Each structure stands twice: as structure tokens, then as C-alpha cells.
Amino acid sequence: MKLASWNVNSLNVRLPQVLDWLEQAQPDVVGLQETKLPDERFPRDALREAGYESLCSGQKTYNGVAVLARQPLSAPVTDIPGLDDPQRRVLATTIGDLRFVNLYVPNGQAVGSDKYAYKLDWLARLRDWLAAEQARHPRLVVVGDFNVAPEDRDVHDPEAWREQVLCSTPEREALQALMALGLTDSFRRFPQDEAVFSWWDYRMNNFKRNRGLRIDLILTSPTVTGALTASYVDRGPRAWERPSDHAPVVAELADA
């Protein structure tokens, strides 16, 4: 079983690339972020023709998440309980025996800003909810654009990024608090090259120079971690014409 996460930075613009990538990579489940589409404009039919059922939680202009799967998707949840937030950043659903949680974590803009405070609060509330999700659903997978680079080795220039947003100690500690629930960064379960990233700013030829961060993650609960057979970043689509600024990330599971 092949799981993936991809921040597409507008599904309206990126739908042809998503369809190409689905055809090429043949994932079973995909979490999309930054769809930037209200649900009535979600391209459900085109995705169904490609073999995928979908759930979406979108809004105009900003944010928006969706999950695509070859199997039926049930029991959707679109909000962190108790967090009254109009921003569409969460979509959890059950697919087979997996509970799949797709996230677009707030960016945080700059350390010390109001958006940064919102990000840290959001992550703290996420932790409490994921603890409950894990108790209900032992086979839990949490994917998405976390907008946090877990460690310095996930950053092209750690000194330049020291205590900057996406890399600051409070953000990393908030991510660690999620992982302390028993969630594993699937990418680090396997030998990897150095300087593997999942996001490269559009500016300054950052992709060509591989000046990126690894902020798109697939976290797995212990029973799922035990079934992992691979986890990697597919840089291919980032090199396509008119790309998203993020590449898809993938985790593969042995069949049960």
C-alpha cells in the first residue's frame, strides 16, 4: 500500500499534474494540501475518472485539504474538536483499517507574530486530538505539510535558518510532542541521502540549487511503522513546468 502527501499550491492550477502523478506513481491514498478551492469547485469527477474517490474540506483562496483513495473513505472529521477555526486545514478519514489524518499546519509567518502564536496553539490542540484519535484507531497515519523542519539535517542551511519560522525550537518541540504519542517520521526509518527536502521557495532558483527544507511528513503509529517498507520524497514533479513549490512525499506499507 502506497501512501502520499502533496501540497499542490492550488488544485485548480495543479490538477493536470496531480492526474499525471497519480497515473505515474499509482498511490493508494493521497493527502493534498493548499487546494485553495471551495468544495463545490473540487474536481471530484476528474479524480473519479482517474480511479480515485475523494473527500475535501476547502475554502476560497486559502488553505484547503483533500484525501484521495482507491478504496472508500468513511468517517470524515474536518475540525480539531474544541478549536473553532474557519481555516480548512484538517481532514481525517478511515480507509480500510487505516485512520488517515491529513494536515495543513499553519505556516506561522515569523517567530513572535500573531500567526506564529496561532500555529503553536494549533499544534498543541492537534496533539491532544491525535492522542484521542490514536486511542480510537491504533492504525494511525498522520500526513501533511507540517511547516516544521524536524531537525537541522532537514534544512539546507541550518545556520541561516536558526530560530527562524519553520525551524524554531518551540515549533520543533511542538512536533516532538506529537511524535511523543508514538508517531514515527517514516522517512527516517530508512537510509537516506543527505540534503533531501520537500519544499523549495520559488524565489532565487532555490530548487535548482537544492536550497530547501523537509517539512512534508508521513508519521506512523507503531503498528503501521512496523509495516513500512519504504519512505521517500519524489522530487520529480517539482522539476515539471509550472510546479508546486512542494514535492510529493511517499510511504509504502507491506500488505497486511
Add this chain to the structure above:
DNA sequence: ATGGTCGGTAGCCGA
């Protein structure tokens, strides 16, 4: 060279 690009929108805001 201290910025440089996108996407959505119709101003700039957000990333």
C-alpha cells in the same frame, strides 16, 4: 546585487 516567485484576487495577502 541583501532581492529576486507564485497563486488568488483585483488591494495586496499569504507562503
